Structures are given as C-alpha cells and as structure tokens.
Amino acid sequence: MRYAITLCYDGSEFHGFQRQKDYISVQSETERALQTKLQRPIVLHASGRTDAGVHALAQVAHFDCDVEIDCDGFGYAINTLLPRSIAITDCRRVPDTFHARFDAKRKTYVYRIYASKIHSPLHCKYFHVCFYDLDVETMQRACAYFVGEHDFRSFMLSGAAVRSTVRTIYDLHIDVKDGGRQLDIVVTGNGFLHNMVRAIAGTLIDVGRGRFALEDVPQIIAACDRRRAGKTLEGCGLYLYGVEYDGMRFEAHADLSDPLHA
C-alpha cells in the first residue's frame, strides 16, 4: 500500500531534505520516526530535494507499507517521535502507481525578503534580509517576463546535470506585506532547476536596486548564461509551499497557512 505524507519543516535545523551520511536531514529524521512507529523499514520518495536551510510548508513524500495505516491522526502520532522542527500535517492513501516526484505537475515556492537597514537576528534564518532600497513596482513588472515556457539555464546552478533546462512558470508575483518591509516572491511552475527560484529572486533584487534595468530581464533569460543573471540568494528565504498532482493538491495545513507574517 502506498501513502503520501505532507511535511512541514524548519530548514534551518537540517542539511537539506535528502539523507546524507554524517549529517542530519529531514529525510533521515522522518524515516526514523516512521520506522519506529510502523516497525519496519520505510523509504521516503519526496517531490524533490530541498537544499540546506530551505523550509517547507508542504513537502510531499510517498512511501510503501505492507500494513494498513489509519491516516486520521497518523500525523499526531508520528509528530511526537519527530524533532520539533518537522511535522507531518497530512497522511493519505494514494494509488500504487503514484510517485511524489515524477507525477508532480505544479509546485509553488515562496522566496521571502525582508527590507531592513539593519541586520535582523529574528529574521535572518527565515528571510533574505536586504539592506538596499528596492523599487518594488519595477520588480513586479519584471516578474511578467519569467512567466511562460523558457529555457531557464541562466538561473540554474552551473554544472547541474539535467536532461532539459526548459521549464514553464505559470505564475510569478510579489506579495507586499508588513507595510512594504516584507516581499514574498511567489512562483508556481511545472518544475524548477537547481537553485532556479533563488537565482530568480536574486535577479529580481538586482532589478529592484537598479543593477539591472527592466528591459535587461528578457535578455538575461534569453542568454542562457548563468553569469548574466543575479546572485543565488541564500536557502533560508525559500519555502516549498505546495505540490499539485492530477486531481490532488497538497498544501499547508490550514492552521499553518502563513507561518511568518500575516
């Protein structure tokens, strides 16, 4: 029997999602808790890795288990066995053919920026703290250039091995909160290259501070050259917000819908 769980985690406590020798990861901690509860080996397959420091409101992972699980309340039972920085917010039976990674149709990420003239200890693990004045309206307009099907090689970690660097972005916009101090870059696409959201966020900041002009953006995309785009911002500002499959949607638990800043 195959089950899919939704995970929420504080990425600042882990060396990324993926199991690694000698490092604490979301996968190793979660597999350990599941094994303790279910008394058999469990292997998680996630919708994708998240890098060190990256948070998740709704990461999706599937696993197989030869005993039936009572999905109601399963999260509550497992959460007591998990570190406080991970929670299972949903568990459901899925078809045996479901694959959390290969079947994912859309993913939504949020990259959070906090504009402050001073370093902020209480934000720095959950935001990119930006000391520059940002022209948010121009950043908003720049977002439109990314929407659609493009070769996003300019925004990929150089050296990453992938079959295709073409991805489709369905939506990219910036939510402005906290009187303009907080910018949430919200992006939904059919998939993302390694570091792609963080490099797009870095490029948008460069637009906002005037390093790039608005009309540079389509050229940066078209160049297919990582050196043309902005910096890859830190992992700590990035949140995996939700994953969609055909007929199924996994998103943050209603109670946790906005973890930081209403």
Next chain:
Amino acid sequence: MRYAITLCYDGSEFHGFQRQKDYISVQSETERALQTKLQRPIVLHASGRTDAGVHALAQVAHFDCDVEIDCDGFGYAINTLLPRSIAITDCRRVPDTFHARFDAKRKTYVYRIYASKIHSPLHCKYFHVCFYDLDVETMQRACAYFVGEHDFRSFMLSGAAVRSTVRTIYDLHIDVKDGGRQLDIVVTGNGFLHNMVRAIAGTLIDVGRGRFALEDVPQIIAACDRRRAGKTLEGCGLYLYGVEYDGMRFEAHADLSDPLHA
C-alpha cells in the same frame, strides 16, 4: 565614559543572556565582539538577564570605555563581528552614573502564543504553540486583575531569592493578530520576578481554556502561592520589547519593530 547599547537577539541560539562557563551566551558573544573592536576588556551590565530561549527586541546594557566611541554606525561595525543571531541596534553615550539594571523604571515584555491544532515547526522556537481552544475575551478581562501594585509571589520561580516580591504592572493586554491565531500578551511593569511573565502567560492560558474561572484570578494573585497559578510557559515565546529610564527610552529599531507577524 559610559555607553548604553540596545541589543536584538534570537534567544533560541543561546543559553540565556548571562555569561556562563562552557555555554554560549548573548553576553559572552557581545563582550567578545566589543573587545575585538575596541581592543580592551569590556564588561556589559544588562537591564536584566533573560533566560535560555528568551528573545529580545531591545535589551539594554551599559559598559565603560576609556576611548571615545563614534556612536553613529557603531552598531553596523560591531554587527559584522557578532553572530548573526545578535545585533546592536543603537549605541549612545550616557551619564557616568547611569546603570542599565538599577535605573530601569519600566520594562515591556511580549509573550507570544500561536493557537494551532497541529504542531508547527516554524513557530515552535518563537511562540508557545497552544493546542487548546482559547476564550480570548475572558483572557482579556483577566488581564485587568494583574494591573496595579501586587505581591506577585504566586508567579515567581520558587526558591528565587529577592528582597521584595511586590511589583507594579502598569499595563497588561492581549493583541490578537493573524485572524485570531496569534495572541501577543503585552505587559509593562516596573520590574518582574524570575519567570513572572511566563507564569502570568500560563495562568492566562488556563483562564482561556477554562481551567480557571475569571473570578479565580484575584484569588490566585492574593494567595501568594506558586502552586495556585498556571504553568510557567517556555522561554521561547517571550520577548524583551523595551526598557525605559528617566527621560530615556530604549526600544526596537524602527526596521525591526515587529519581527514576526505584522
């Protein structure tokens, strides 16, 4: 020459404010950075200790230094030498007789509660996550009983050695945010006993969930018996928000005025 600095810190990274052998503390890290910059031994005197896990938006500390400090930009210079979880947000010259602890006239703390049916990894280091349904209106009304001069022995860590357990609370109220999920208990007083804010917060939660009736509250205060009041909630929900002296006020830097949740 005497200087007063305002400190902001993420308490989850430290074993409290006070210097301790073998443990990382806000005081030891800050003194080290000041000594590196000023090239002489520096001893900090804070407005009070904060316990492990407790955060500060505006902790005040004074120190003496035999060279003149350029206060403008001093914070920026020191912050590069500090861990990212501490920032100096203000530095000013004060009279030689100023004492951060003995001269403090009013302090404001905020205790933050997040109401959620599910454990929240992204809140648990910055809020008390409360699984119970809370009657916030009754909690608001209970606040009134604490205001004024009282013997607060019912809310003091048992065994703490103090001359007097009488304190004056000038204001105590609850700010409701994030559609009712977030409760900020805001309290201003002339001083606080050890664990007093956390025990008041625990008592207010007991009122909110019906363990105590509203009319129990004045009796709990009058009893002067720690066993009568509610639990001491965890340090992680507590924030030192500001300290006032005669003619001087130290509060959060404008950019950091609300670190979590607008």
